[in-house]
Amino acid sequence: MSTTSPGLLGRTVADPVGRLGLAVSAVLAVLVVTPMVGLVASTLRPTGREAWSDVLTGRLSTSLFWEPLGNSLLVGAVTAAGSVLLGGGLAWLVVMTDAPWRKTIALLATVPFALPSFALALAWETVFRNDLVGGRAGVLADLGVAVPDWIAWGPVPVAATLIAHYFSLSFLLAAAALATVNGELMEAAEMTGATRLQVARSITLPVVTPALVSGALLAFAEGVSNFASPALLGLPVRFQTLSTRLYGAITTGQVERGYVLALLLVGVAATILFASNRIVSGRRSFATIGGKGGRRAVIRLGRSRGPLTALAFALCLSTSVLPGLILLASSFARRTNSFTGGFTTHFWVGESDPSIAQGQRGVLLDPLIIDATLTTVGLGLSVAVGATLLGTAVGYVVVRLRGLAPVTGSLTLLSYLPFLIPGIALGAAFIAQFGRPIGPVPALYGTFALLVIAGIAATLPFAAQAGRSAIGQISRDVEEAAVVAGAGLARRGGRIVLPLASRGLLAGASLVFVNIVRDLSLMVLLVTPALPLLSVLTYRYASEGFAQFANAVTVLIVLLSVGATVLARRLEGPNQPWREAAS
Structure with a gap:
């Protein structure tokens, strides 16, 4: 080791790309490793060690940890099962069958993941809320429909809204896997006498299983760590999950307990994602793409073509279009959650009126909302630029650095690590590390800089993956020719790599912009009243009973998110499995 390490360091420093890799590794260590180390260190102090015993074995451990853990696992399991069932079924319909309007169904199926999870939760509350917890009941109750408590509050609506949000993820993964199934293999199997069920079990299912397992476990991890839906639909009836219990601990001054819960939440999410990777990587591979090419399999649906297409449209519209329409309509309702009491534009453009909403102005005239919108857009753009530049640097080093696996391996690990950390736990880590001065660096809590740094860290996995993909498409020959002409690393990056x-x-x-604009879990602990964001204002309005304002602000977030998502889809071009299937 004594001879190997200096040699590796020397070769790394001698290579310009290696030096870039060392610099990027240092930045990632500050962004990712340091906050987690600070979080762990905070729980090892005397008060922190006491918090560990309180959370795990103390008199209140059942309500602090074990009951929220059980609720989180329940919600995660139901979310995973529902997401795979709906997403996998839609992917099969779009990619493998002759159903009409497949492009439209596919587009609608990707919209829910672009929506904030709290948009679906607010839409559910607007429709199904009853009078169990006081306040104005929902649309159905206003029409005289008795809504059971288990539909209005608790695990059922939490899981339902999370399924509606995350099934898009399973759809995308399953569609990409099904697109590789060679139709000639299926036809050959049918010619030997195999039934469609046998073909599906022996050919299609083995190919798509890794994607379904990945989608299920990712949905499980997201369901366990999601904050918005349990906070809006569970907290009013004391249905606590790990994320809501963590938020409650920190916001009520039980900071050490909150940090302990954050580490436990990280452990649960990381275990689930690690299991996903092990299960998928441990499965046998199935070669379905050969050098001769192959035709796409098309299953004729026959009489079930119409009903299945109608069912798919109903599912997609109810999870993508309908929630937006409900939120928009309810933001114009004169009475909260009532479509029979008349409509008004006050909550959008009304001046201050003491008789309405405690004198608050409409969202388009309220300086607080305008400030929050500008801050949200500015934060999204800042994080998008910072994360993209850092992700491009990571991708460039990983793709271009030859013979230095330890450097590229550490970069890959560090760039992927934030994916294992739930947003609210990452927010707690940044508070633990940067909430107090560090040498000459002042405390960053409550500053825009901390929001940008945390946002870059949280979205780094997406940016790094985009960077690796984009750099991987550029031939080395182009840069080698520039090297021969005397161009240095900086000039190659600015004149060749970035433009291409x-x-x-x-x-x-x-x-990245979409993820930041719609994010609540990461920002809910980091934002202060002096630095408002739209997502956090939405949660505060909803918690305080100002449903029209909450829904109106959510519509603004949806417009920003969907607009950026459409832009991303257009930039991706035709490289989508259902486009090829429909052609």
């Missing part, structure tokens, strides 16, 4: 990779990088930046 710009399309893919812009698509990645758009997705």
